[in-house]
Amino acid sequence: MGNKLSFRFKLMVSYIILIMTPVMIIGAFSYHSSVESAKRQSRQNIQGTLLQMKDNVMYRIKDVGRVSDQLYMDQQLQGNLSIEEDAWSSYETLTKHLKPTFQNAIDLSTLHINMQVYIKNRAIPEYYFTAEDEDPLALGKRYNLYRLDRLDSEAWYEPWKVPTIYGANQEVKWLQVAEDQQYGNISLLRNLNDYAKINQIGFIRITAKLSEIFDAIDYMKIGDYATLVVYDGQNRPLFSSGDKNTALLEQGADSGKSDYLRIDEPLDSGLNWRIVAYIPTQLLAATADSVRQITVLVCLASFLVLTAVSVMVSRIFTIRITKIIASLNAFRGGDFRKRISYKGNDEFAQIAEAFNDMGKNIDELIREVYLSNLKKKEAELTLLQEQINPHFLYNTLSSISRLARFGEIERLHQMVMGLAKFYRLSLNEGKTIISVDREIQQIQTYIDIQKIKFADGLDVTTEIDPDVLPYSTVKMILQPFVENALQHAWNGDHIHIHIHAYKDNDRIVFTISDDGVGMSKETIDHVLNRELSGGYGIRNVDDRIKLQCGSAYGVQIQSVFGEGTSIQIEIPCFYDQEGETSVVRAG
Incomplete structure (x- = not known):
């Protein structure tokens, strides 16, 4: 008699029986779990958001890096910059080779950048759009060609003058130099070397707006009253979004004040930069209070009964559901020989019967298609092989x-x-x-x-x-x-x-x-x-x-x-x- 009852009827009877059993312990457990879960979830969400910001920033940094790599690895460019020719030939080299090469390089970037190339070869004329004391990004995406001796008096250029044991200095850095800090810019700096002679032939400076590099750093993605700061390797703030509290920005590598939750996310190890999020602890406390109130209300209204019912009902039909899940997973893995064995005449038994018939039909069809394709494949291979032998x-x-x-x-x-x-x-x-x-x-x-x-x-x-x-x-x-x-x-x-x-x-x-x-x-x-x-x-x-x-x-x-x-x-x-x-x- 019981096997002939519908599944819906069995489920209703189970609910009626189990709703009568209160489970106060589950309510208390849910109360504490919800509060802790809310705190953990908030931290995980912030960490995930910082990772997304990091990926976006690194993409833009690598975007600029590709421009310098394009010039650094260009051996034809090295040759053009190394050969000293007469004035007309040098001018022709500039117009026919150097200018297209520089233009192609800056076109690789999706950012609005300015590229300044300083060269030792005095035979090649200078070519530039802006003066050195102006904002290099004032005229948009441009490139400039200067003589290298313009940098001799620049203190920031000193590290690149020292050759390494392998020849010319190959160090690459991101720094705020010259007028960068004044105009909110930052520059990628590296030597331009001649691989054939292992010496320096020039210097590359690619400048971009900090606001464009760090466009993804937005405190609103974390929440109101949050602050995001990007620190360089000396714990100096490069960029910030949100609360402009000076004391907060300058604490750098310190552990932070007790009224702020501080989460760090380092950028690429070669840059030694960090994204730091400061979140007021009262915001987290407010979130925890809200979760606590909702949890208490839900537990008092229905969670005690419904949780108990869900647990007990699952014990009744878990075995049958497990069988169905196991068979579905077998189908997903390509095993169509899996079968479900149920007794009775209820909905589960009907599902099992239909499932078994479907598996049998699919398995037979796949075998037929497989054998057909295999024979076709063998025939095609044989034909191709027979075609090549007479030619030889x-x-x-x-x-x-x-x-x-x-x-x-x-x-x-x-x-x-x-x-x-x-x-x-x-x-x-x-x-x-x-x-x-x-x-x-x-x-x-x-x-x-x-x-x-x-x-x-x-x-x-x-x-x-x-x-x-x-x-x-x-x-x-x-x-x-x-x-x-x-x-x-x-x-x-x-x-x-x-x-x-x-x-x-x-x-x-x-x-x-x-x-x-x-x-x-x-x-x-x-x-x-x-x-x-x-x-x-x-x-x-x-x-x-x-x-x-x-x-x-x-x-x-x-x-x-x-x-x-x-x-x-x-x-x-x-x-x-x-x-x-x-x-x-x-x-």
Whole structure:
């Protein structure tokens, strides 16, 4: 009889029975817990808000840092600033090279900044918009070019004059220098060095408004009467928001007065800055009082009964809910064989029956789709592999024909034996997955064949990490690129090819580089475009790798026209045992 009752009826009966039992202890516990929870929550909320402010400030600081890095790492700029030329050539260098470089650099920043570059090269003319004693941000986003000797009399510049043991001083600092404090600015300061000669060629100063850097520092995000202060490494206030109490701002690293809650959040360790929040303790006390009053009222009105009811009711149907949750979690993890076993004819039993039927149907459907996709994948891999072999065979047979025509029997014999060995390795009983060791043997055999053809004109070096040899790979992924280099990359009567294989965390990386004619960006785009003709061998390898290993892997091309080409092939670390692929993850 009981199993035929509806769940709704059972729940109503449970409430009627359990509401009769008062639980005074739970009310008292809730009272104290709510007060303490409110205090903890307030502190956690403030800490979380400070973290968000910190992230925003660091983003803006790094935004300016990217501008200085752009100039600091620009070797072409270093060369332009180091060469002393005649007046006309120096002016041309300024207009055609330096000004576009500086403009591109400041355009990297989303902030309104002013960049001042001081250079040693006296041949290059100065170029500036504002005087040194004016606000550099008065005219907006600008750059200025000065001579370095303008800084000789500046005391703040002294630390950058001292060279380090590695050459020029590379220290980077954020400071308020010159007119910065007067106009509410701050500057990023660093030397501009010549890597080739390891000496100083100039100095960079990038100025931004403190109000823009610390735009996210807003006391209203914490609450009324709160104060936010940013201190530098010497505990001097750089910026504040909220109550401008002088004594409060100047206490710096002190623990703070007892009537304030003080929460610190350090910025990047290289800056040694801190965001400090001061919250009056009476505000927290008021919050605690409010929570206390509400808690008492709720407990008196309903919390005693409802909490007791919730606890007891949960004991009745926790087991059934747990079963449903466990089955749902199994479904979410991909296990559709999980089943729920209930007796009776109530709503839970009906849910269990429907759930079991759904799981069975989904499991069967997934198996059907999986088998269908697996067969399709195997067919596509086989087709791609069969397409690449005739291309190589045709080229090799053409070489054998030429050797026969000229009567070079010994070289012809060596090439035929090499071809036989190559196909013995590549056929691999029809398998599309082979060991990396066998792939390396296969490409070495191919190189031996080509050395017969090209003699001293071909120079090949290999650098193979022994750790990669036991892993598996899609076969014939190296040969098309070596063949492509031999057909298209010659720059004279000699070519050098370097093959490198190494393990990078959970990936295996192959590189094939040559010193041939290289490719332009347009040629690379043409080769990789599947809608255009040409580049068949490269796209074939890329398609086979992506089909077997996923879209995260494949072929990348880097080339400099006139200097050479580098091909990078990435595959996951995996083993193929009896046709079952097992991917190995690092760590």
